[in-house]
Amino acid sequence: MSKFVTLNGNQTIGEAARQIDPDVIAAYPITPSTAIVETIAKFKADGLISGEFVCPESEHSAMSLCIGAASAGGRVMTATASQGLALMWEMLYIAAGLRLPIVAAIANRSLSAPINIHGDHSDTMGARDSGWIQIYSENCQEAYDNFIQAFRIAEHLDVRTPVLVGLDGFIISHSMEVIQVEDDAEVKKFIGEYKSLYPLLDSKVKMTVGPIDFTDYYFEHKRNQLEGIENAPQVIEEVGKEFGKKFGREYGFFEGYRLDDAELCIVAMSSAAGTCKDAIDELRSEGKRVGLLKPRIFRPFPHQRISEALIKMKAVAVLDRSSSPGAFGAPLFTEIRSALYDYEERPKITNYVYGLGGRDIKIEHFKEVTDDLEKIAETGKVEKVYSYINLRE
Amino acid sequence: MAKLKDLAAIEDRLVAGHGMCIGCGIPLIFKVILRATEDPLIIANATGCLEVCTTIFPRTSWNVTWVHSAFENAASTISGIEVMYKALKKKGRIPKDKRFKFLGVGGDGGTYDIGLQALSGAVERGHDIVYVCYDNNVYANTGGQRSSATPIGASATTSPAGTQSPGKIQRRKDLTKVLVAHNIPYVAQASPHRWQDLYNKAKKAFEVEGPAFLNVLCLCPTEWKYDESLGIRLAHMAVDTCVWPLYEVENGKYKINYKPKEKKPVLEWIKTQGRFRHLFKEKNAWVLEEFQKQVDQDWEELNKLESL
Ligand SMILES: Cc1ncc(C[n+]2csc(CCOP(=O)(O)OP(=O)(O)O)c2C)c(N)n1
Ligand code: SF4
Ligand SMILES: [Mg+2]
Numbered sequence: 001m002s003k004f005v006t007l008n009g010n011q012t013i014g015e016a017a018r019q020i021d022p023d024v025i026a027a028y029p030i031t032p033s034t035a036i037v038e039t040i041a042k043f044k045a046d047g048l049i050s051g052e053f054v055c056p057e058s059e060h061s062a063m064s065l066c067i068g069a070a071s072a073g074g075r076v077m078t079a080t081a082s083q084g085l086a087l088m089w090e091m092l093y094i095a096a097g098l099r100l101p102i103v104a105a106i107a108n109r110s111l112s113a114p115i116n117i118h119g120d121h122s123d124t125m126g127a128r129d130s131g132w133i134q135i136y137s138e139n140c141q142e143a144y145d146n147f148i149q150a151f152r153i154a155e156h157l158d159v160r161t162p163v164l165v166g167l168d169g170f171i172i173s174h175s176m177e178v179i180q181v182e183d184d185a186e187v188k189k190f191i192g193e194y195k196s197l198y199p200l201l202d203s204k205v206k207m208t209v210g211p212i213d214f215t216d217y218y219f220e221h222k223r224n225q226l227e228g229i230e231n232a233p234q235v236i237e238e239v240g241k242e243f244g245k246k247f248g249r250e251y252g253f254f255e256g257y258r259l260d261d262a263e264l265c266i267v268a269m270s271s272a273a274g275t276c277k278d279a280i281d282e283l284r285s286e287g288k289r290v291g292l293l294k295p296r297i298f299r300p301f302p303h304q305r306i307s308e309a310l311i312k313m314k315a316v317a318v319l320d321r322s323s324s325p326g327a328f329g330a331p332l333f334t335e336i337r338s339a340l341y342d343y344e345e346r347p348k349i350t351n352y353v354y355g356l357g358g359r360d361i362k363i364e365h366f367k368e369v370t371d372d373l374e375k376i377a378e379t380g381k382v383e384k385v386y387s388y389i390n391l392r393e
Numbered sequence: 394m395a396k397l398k399d400l401a402a403i404e405d406r407l408v409a410g411h412g413m414c415i416g417c418g419i420p421l422i423f424k425v426i427l428r429a430t431e432d433p434l435i436i437a438n439a440t441g442c443l444e445v446c447t448t449i450f451p452r453t454s455w456n457v458t459w460v461h462s463a464f465e466n467a468a469s470t471i472s473g474i475e476v477m478y479k480a481l482k483k484k485g486r487i488p489k490d491k492r493f494k495f496l497g498v499g500g501d502g503g504t505y506d507i508g509l510q511a512l513s514g515a516v517e518r519g520h521d522i523v524y525v526c527y528d529n530n531v532y533a534n535t536g537g538q539r540s541s542a543t544p545i546g547a548s549a550t551t552s553p554a555g556t557q558s559p560g561k562i563q564r565r566k567d568l569t570k571v572l573v574a575h576n577i578p579y580v581a582q583a584s585p586h587r588w589q590d591l592y593n594k595a596k597k598a599f600e601v602e603g604p605a606f607l608n609v610l611c612l613c614p615t616e617w618k619y620d621e622s623l624g625i626r627l628a629h630m631a632v633d634t635c636v637w638p639l640y641e642v643e644n645g646k647y648k649i650n651y652k653p654k655e656k657k658p659v660l661e662w663i664k665t666q667g668r669f670r671h672l673f674k675e676k677n678a679w680v681l682e683e684f685q686k687q688v689d690q691d692w693e694e695l696n697k698l699e700s701l
Contacts, residue, residue: 023480026473052480056469057514064466064511068437068473071460074481094462200458201478203433203491210461211448 002182002247009172012140012179013079013105013165014039016147018048019187022103023074023194026054026065028084031117032169033107036079051075059084063091063102070100071209073199075151078102081169082109085123089130095162096131097221098210099228101154102162104132105147108270108321109169110357118358119169121270124298125322125331131225133163133232134299136269138255140177143167145249146296148182149239151191156235160197161228168271168321170358182247190246229300236297253302255294256309258284262291264373265310265347267336268319269295272354272361279366290370295332303339310340313347314377317369319389321355329386348376354389365389395592403428404456411454412446416621418612418628419443421585422527423498426607427457429595432494437471439503440464442534443527465507468515468524471497475520494599497524500611501542502532505568516575516604523598523605526568529613537616541566544636545687546680547668549616554671559680564687572606573642579605581641585612586628590639590650597643610637618667630662635692640699647698656692659685 007015013036017025027037037055044053056062059080070076080088085106095102111122124134135150137143143165150163167173182190198207213221237252244250257277259265268276273294283290293309295302310316318337320330327334333351340346352369354361369389376382406427413419419442427434436459438444444461447454462470475495481487497515499508504526512524531549532538539549543561548554552561572580579601581594591609598605610631614621631637634657639650660681663669672681 023484024473024476026476050484052476052483054472054476054518056472056518057510061466061469061472061511061514064462064469065473065476067462068460068470068475069477069480070473072435072474072477072481074477074486076477090463091466098462200435200460200474201481201487201493202458203493205458206456207458207460208448208453208455209459211450211453212445212461213450217450 002180004178005181006176006178007140008035008174008176009140009143009167010035010107010174011039012144013147013167014043015181016144017077018043019184020148020151020191021049021051022077023051024054024066024069024076025051025078026056026062026069026076027078028056028059028062028080030059030081030084032109032119032173033079033081033084033105035173036105036107059087060091063088063095066102067091067095067098067100070095070102071098072201073196075155075194076102077104079105081107082111082123085127086111089127092127092130092132097225099160099225100162101160103147103150103154104162104164106164106166107169107173108166116357117169119171119271120356120358121166121322122356124164124166125324127164128299128331131161131229132299133161133229133297134166135163135297136166136295137172138270138273138294140172140175141179141249143172144179144181145243145247145251148187148190149243149251152239153232153235155194157195157197158231159228159235161232166270171271186246190243232300233302251296253295253297253305254309255296257292257294259291259293259309262289263314264288264290264370264377265293265313265316266290266319266366266369267293267295267316267332269298269332270321272319272321275361275363276366279363282363283367283370288370288374290373298332301335301339303335306336307339307343310336310347311343311345315373316347316349317352317373318349319352319354319369323353323356348380348382350376350382350384351386352389359390361389395589400428400592406434406455406457407447408454408456410452412449413442414615416612416614416624417442418529418585419527422591422609422611425585425588425591426525426595429592430494430599432492434458434494434496435474436460436496436498437462437467437474439467439499439508440534441500441503443498443500445534464503466511467497467499467503468508468512471495471522471524472515472518472520475522495522497522499526500533501526501528501530501540505541505566513575516572516577516606519603521603523607525607525609527609527611529611529616531613531616533613533616542568545684546672546677548671549668559677560668560671567691569608576645577604577606578602579641579643582608582637582639584610584628584632584637584639586625586632587639587651594641616668619665623665627662627665630657633657634659634662635688636662638692638695640695647695647701649695649699659688
């Protein structure tokens with residue numbers, strides 16, 4: 001039986017990890033994801049997890065351990081954030097290049113300097129070209145649901161690509177929420193048995209894994225690697241639907257909120273989407289035809305589906321919780337603007353960076369953005385392509 | 394005691410066709426070590442000469458399961474494999490009677506320097522692994538840069554001898570002692586010219602439960618710049634000068650496995666190696682003296698430790 005429980009985001013991931021019970025969990029503590037590791041350590045200490053839990057001496061080693069363990073032939077997970085993910089950077093590419101279905105929970109946090117422990121998406125956006133599938137969660141329930149689905153997606157034989165699940169540091173990782181936790185056995189059934197491909201621990205076959213490629217093979221191998229992430233959309237969709245059938249909460253590539261009849265659209269991921277929904281309700285009562293598009297999957301970027309949802313809008317504002325210094329806009333914006341290029345008729349589009357280092361974004365800010373969108377729709381002109389929300393300048 | 398004839402009859406686990414230089418010490422070391430267990434073996438190899446020269450896709454010289462992931466993490470990669478083995482065995486997904494041995498391998502760069510933290514972590518956690526460092530005193534694969542295992546006075550491309558420099562001026566790190574300080578069951582230093590000793594040590598390392606560490610002197614004619622026909626004699630001389638003592642530490646107890654009847658001066662070891670050539674200039678004489686002093690100190694201390 002599923003039950004309602006009050007948990008914060010970190011405990012939610014811990015709970016999902018206990019239910020999934022991966023063969024090996026290797027993770028290193030860092031704020032704000034520390035409690036994920038602690039929750040799992042305690043589950044292990046109390047005999048509630050049958051897999052092995054290792055606390056290595058760094059995140060670099062945590063990911064290296066995951067790589068060793070996954071290539072040995074079993075289900076593997078980790079959790080980290082911010083500097084921890086940055087320290088893993090080298091190994092993220094190797095996990096993806098070796099097509100290892102590792103799952104990581106990331107309590108999204110800013111990157112130093114200056115050091116700051118609060119939530120933004122700089123960490124995972126920095127890893128956006130590492131070859132990992134990226135899923136973002138609005139709240140604890142989504143973090144739980146996404147984390148469970150992540151194993152199915154990563155381990156699907158057509159995908160075999162690592163997946164990270166983001167939940168906003170503190171805003172979600174430390175917020176208590178009543179969530180629906182599914183029955184242990186049902187979760188296990190949903191995940192299914194782990195199928196290992198070319199496990200090192202196969203005593204019958206002697207394998208060389210991770211050899212060196214020169215100019216004659218590297219390019220083809222990198223191209224081959226892409227097949228996994230290219231096959232992911234279909235699997236993401238199937239798994240999201242199946243999850244909905246089984247547990248009553250269906251998932252797709254993005255969520256639209258009051259989007260069907262909207263003329264103006266705000267695009268925002270993760271926890272900010274929750275506040276945005278409240279803002280939209282208020283704005284709607286004022287007669288403004290504004291809606292929200294909340295991307296859930298950032299890699300592989302669902303460019304066609306998102307474009308199709310946005311194409312009929314008059315004006316679109318893309319809100320990014322990270323910046324890409326020197327680029328023509330922040331990561332989410334550049335993806336969306338590029339996706340819209342193929343359409344002759346396309347909405348005007350503008351980009352806002354918000355919430356770096358955990359800075360609040362409130363209902364009033366979404367209202368200001370909507371005012372801007374109205375002006376853009378009216379004049380057909382975007383005065384500022386790139387601006388900041390709630391920043392003293 | 395192992396007989397050469399018997400060892401020769403065992404199938405090679407590192408086979409011909411690799412691209413290591415003529416006279417390279419690496420194959421000598423691993424041909425012995427890989428014979429020291431009959432169990433299926435999984436190797437995690439750090440980036441370096443051994444890794445690069447044996448696995449140029451689509452060919453491989455490994456007749457055993459082998460994985461490479463990066464330069465600094467052979468110890469954590471092999472830990473991950475070992476942990477998964479434990480997990481699957483407990484869950485019954487690997488039959489009870491199936492045994493594997495887990496071997497991490499790195500050069501001095503991958504072990505003394507960039508991989509030291511990962512190695513320290515792995516042995517502290519007590520994984521049942523063997524880690525072998527082949528110490529050729531240099532980053533050979535990348536063309537001869539200094540490492541913390543490079544001896545004082547050696548010229549390396551990042552500590553070159555020059556008009557104002559006698560080559561590397563720092564004392565080499567005593568990594569074997571660093572590992573001893575981790576209080577693990579077995580730590581040893583070996584050299585390929587005493588293959589029987591190397592074999593025995595590898596066998597012990599594989600048999601002991603928990604982490605074991607072997608530091609093996611590795612010849613590198615290319616970067617030490619000597620005539621490869623001198624070959625194994627340079628390993629002999631490193632041991633006879635006590636530059637590279639052969640010893641083991643079993644559960645904290647030191648044992649020197651070979652004491653030269655007549656301890657040769659360091660000069661005898663360095664004189665044929667181009668990387669020390671500049672030390673024969675008068676102004677660099679102090680470096681050689683310092684080198685000798687360090688070797689004498691270390692040897693004396695080692696003898697004391699053995700007598701404890
Ligand atoms: C993080 C990282 N830094 C640097 C390198 C470049 N690199 C590859 S091998 C190597 C030196 C290896 O030296 P050692 O471990 O002594 O092995 P050897 O080449 O002597 O066999 C270096 C510096 C790398 N691959 N990865
Ligand atoms: S450079 Fe040295 S260590 Fe590398 S293959 Fe050649 S001889 Fe061996
Ligand atoms: Mg070396």
